[in-house]
Amino acid sequence: MTTPTTTTNRVAQDFEKPLWRRVLLTREFAIVGLLVLVTIVAAAGVRGFSQPITLNYLLLDIAPILLIALPMTLIMITGEIDLSVGSMVGLASVVTGIGVQAGIPFEAAALLALLVGAIGGAFNGFLVTVVGLPSLAVTIGTLALFRGLAVGLLGTTAITDFPEMWSALAKAKIAGTTIPYISVPFAVLFAIFVVLLHFTPFGRGIYAIGLSKDAARFSGVHVERTKLILFILAGVVSAFAGIYYTLRFGSARGDNATGLELQVIAAVVLGGVSVFGGRGHLYGVVAAALLIGVLASALRLANVTSDVINIITGVLLVLSVVTASVLTWLQKTRRRPRRPPRVAASTAS
Amino acid sequence: MTFTSTTRIPVSGLSKHVGALGRAREFGILVALAVVVAAATAKNPSFLFSADGWRDLLLTPSILVLVAVGQAIVIITRNVDLSVGSVMGLSAYLTGRLFIDVPGLPIPVVVLVAVAFGGALGLINGALVAFARVPAMVITLGTLYAYRGINVMWAGSSRVNASDMPKEFLALGTGQILWIPTLAIIAFVVLAAAAWYMRNTRGGREYYAIGSDPAAAELYGLKVTRRILTAFIISGALAGLAGVFYAARYGSVSSQAGAGWELDAVGAAVIGGVAITGGVGSVWGAAIGAILLMTINRALPILGIPDFWQRAVVGVLIIGAIVLDRWLAVRQRRQLIEARDNS
Numbered sequence: 001m002t003t004p005t006t007t008t009n010r011v012a013q014d015f016e017k018p019l020w021r022r023v024l025l026t027r028e029f030a031i032v033g034l035l036v037l038v039t040i041v042a043a044a045g046v047r048g049f050s051q052p053i054t055l056n057y058l059l060l061d062i063a064p065i066l067l068i069a070l071p072m073t074l075i076m077i078t079g080e081i082d083l084s085v086g087s088m089v090g091l092a093s094v095v096t097g098i099g100v101q102a103g104i105p106f107e108a109a110a111l112l113a114l115l116v117g118a119i120g121g122a123f124n125g126f127l128v129t130v131v132g133l134p135s136l137a138v139t140i141g142t143l144a145l146f147r148g149l150a151v152g153l154l155g156t157t158a159i160t161d162f163p164e165m166w167s168a169l170a171k172a173k174i175a176g177t178t179i180p181y182i183s184v185p186f187a188v189l190f191a192i193f194v195v196l197l198h199f200t201p202f203g204r205g206i207y208a209i210g211l212s213k214d215a216a217r218f219s220g221v222h223v224e225r226t227k228l229i230l231f232i233l234a235g236v237v238s239a240f241a242g243i244y245y246t247l248r249f250g251s252a253r254g255d256n257a258t259g260l261e262l263q264v265i266a267a268v269v270l271g272g273v274s275v276f277g278g279r280g281h282l283y284g285v286v287a288a289a290l291l292i293g294v295l296a297s298a299l300r301l302a303n304v305t306s307d308v309i310n311i312i313t314g315v316l317l318v319l320s321v322v323t324a325s326v327l328t329w330l331q332k333t334r335r336r337p338r339r340p341p342r343v344a345a346s347t348a349s
Numbered sequence: 350m351t352f353t354s355t356t357r358i359p360v361s362g363l364s365k366h367v368g369a370l371g372r373a374r375e376f377g378i379l380v381a382l383a384v385v386v387a388a389a390t391a392k393n394p395s396f397l398f399s400a401d402g403w404r405d406l407l408l409t410p411s412i413l414v415l416v417a418v419g420q421a422i423v424i425i426t427r428n429v430d431l432s433v434g435s436v437m438g439l440s441a442y443l444t445g446r447l448f449i450d451v452p453g454l455p456i457p458v459v460v461l462v463a464v465a466f467g468g469a470l471g472l473i474n475g476a477l478v479a480f481a482r483v484p485a486m487v488i489t490l491g492t493l494y495a496y497r498g499i500n501v502m503w504a505g506s507s508r509v510n511a512s513d514m515p516k517e518f519l520a521l522g523t524g525q526i527l528w529i530p531t532l533a534i535i536a537f538v539v540l541a542a543a544a545w546y547m548r549n550t551r552g553g554r555e556y557y558a559i560g561s562d563p564a565a566a567e568l569y570g571l572k573v574t575r576r577i578l579t580a581f582i583i584s585g586a587l588a589g590l591a592g593v594f595y596a597a598r599y600g601s602v603s604s605q606a607g608a609g610w611e612l613d614a615v616g617a618a619v620i621g622g623v624a625i626t627g628g629v630g631s632v633w634g635a636a637i638g639a640i641l642l643m644t645i646n647r648a649l650p651i652l653g654i655p656d657f658w659q660r661a662v663v664g665v666l667i668i669g670a671i672v673l674d675r676w677l678a679v680r681q682r683r684q685l686i687e688a689r690d691n692s
Contacts, residue, residue: 262494265490307500318495
């Protein structure tokens with residue numbers, strides 16, 4: 001069993017254990033296993049699930065969650081959180097819509113939305129790193145602020161006039177398959193984030209900050225700069241998800257993607273990232289997001305209402321953290337020595 | 350009515366300043382509230398000086414006050430309860446259904462059942478947080494989904510309508526005693542009781558200790574598990590009572606009742622001076638923060654700002670409040686260090 005999650009007892013991976021135990025007995029692998037299991041059961045048991053078109057709708061639906069879960073994972077590994085991502089999706093959506101309505105080309109409006117995302121993320125990052133405020137409180141404030149700006153700019157109207165080419169691209173499939181085009185940007189982002197997290201000093205720094213901010217600082221990690229960059233990344237990716245959301249539904253509204261942040265956090269926590277920071281892997285998060293998507297999709301096809309789906313999501317979330325906590329406790333009790341270690345006889349005399 | 354800070358440090362001479370800082374915060378938001386009300390009344394005198402105006406000023410926030418007080422107690426212990434909106438919705442629907450399915454049940458019994466129900470839901474949260482040592486944010490996020498799902502499953506697409514509930518109950522919601530809405534009076538009594546408990550009893554003070562430094566509280570011998578459990582039960586029970594108020598005030602309850610109220614409650618507490626890191630703040634502040642939030646909602650259109658901007662204003666307020674908190678904390682620490690160096 002790998003990294004325990006208590007603040008007092010986090011150690012690096014236990015290299016005494018064989019590789020198969022290190023990989024297979026992790027939370028992330030359990031989620032992947034659960035995903036495979038649920039997919040098989042759904043394909044066998046739910047009528048209409050094993051059609052190729054299901055994968056298409058599934059990916060189209062959870063694309064925003066998948067996209068935003070990537071930077072959110074990194075932020076939560078450092079021990080922070082960003083609750084404003086859903087509101088940023090809405091704000092980016094509104095900015096895109098207003099830009100298009102004002103007559104500027106769609107590409108420029110989209111770039112403007114990305115810039116707004118970067119500025120919003122920088123605002124979050126500034127308040128957390130420079131002013132030193134807790135990220136939970138800051139992002140609750142910016143959740144209201146960004147959503148307020150989005151609704152304030154557009155009111156209750158919706159902008160629905162978008163260039164045909166881009167709308168079609170958002171919903172189109174890769175030739176010959178049922179995989180939507182949005183998977184390509186997602187795959188690219190996923191690759192970038194994996195490299196960033198696991199193959200750069202920046203990524204090691206992220207884990208270090210999560211495990212111990214002060215130790216990381218003394219080891220030479222630029223704690224503030226890292227966090228600032230992560231919040232800006234979250235803002236930009238949220239804005240990108242907002243542009244996709246707008247194109248996919250063909251409508252820019254102030255209340256787009258309300259509540260999205262909770263779904264993203266649910267996917268991230270379910271995927272094995274500890275809320276305290278310091279542990280977690282991207283593949284677990286992606287598997288968890290897909291798991292929630294597959295469950296929701298299969299249940300919907302089986303005519304189960306969305307409230308039951310919400311109950312299941314909630315219970316899954318609670319169970320996942322409780323099991324992690326119970327396993328950590330078991331680990332601690334198992335590691336305790338059964339009899340007190342014998343003190344070596346002193347050779348001083 | 351004394352507003353007191355909880356960060357009283359036994360350093361001679363400095364304790365007065367520290368106490369003043371705490372009092373300053375609640376006083377500050379009270380002043381902000383007065384300014385908002387004054388500005389709105391100046392523009393449109395019926396905001397305050399009409400029968401409806403005065404009633405709405407006190408009535409609508411009463412519900413959020415209850416939820417904010419419960420939330421403040423939980424936040425003071427360095428946790429957070431994101432499920433209060435769903436608990437409130439479930440409790441409101443339960444109230445309606447009790448009146449429909451069990452006719453003749455006296456109103457106090459219905460209220461008690463709803464409050465107990467909310468307390469039981471809070472107990473689930475508290476048990477998971479206190480015993481499994483799981484971060485409260487994740488647990489209450491899960492129960493937010495789960496409880497709301499149960500609510501929708503139970504209610505389906507039906508609503509409880511005003512015609513389903515006894516007239517005396519609805520009269521509670523809209524009635525007044527001496528020109529003050531009944532619900533506001535009840536909310537004030539609950540608020541005063543909570544404030545007295547937090548300030549003057551050992552249990553209340555221990556919440557602050559646990560929030561300031563959980564490890565130290567544990568080592569000191571405080572029953573941390575029991576206190577955290579109680580905090581969540583109180584939060585759930587108050588959300589349950591808020592659900593009853595909601596049913597009495599609006600008369601019509603759908604399965605989406607209370608959705609989004611949890612963030613409003615956290616926002617109200619934060620604006621009212623309760624630090625999100627725990628150990629600081631008072632329920633008075635959270636209550637005034639709740640009244641301020643709801644009043645701004647009504648005052649904005651009168652002040653000429655389209656109410657679409659209301660969320661943005663709330664966001665700015667929350668950010669301003671925590672920046673202020675931070676500035677005060679830094680200043681206080683500097684003063685303490687100076688006092689220690691000078692003594």
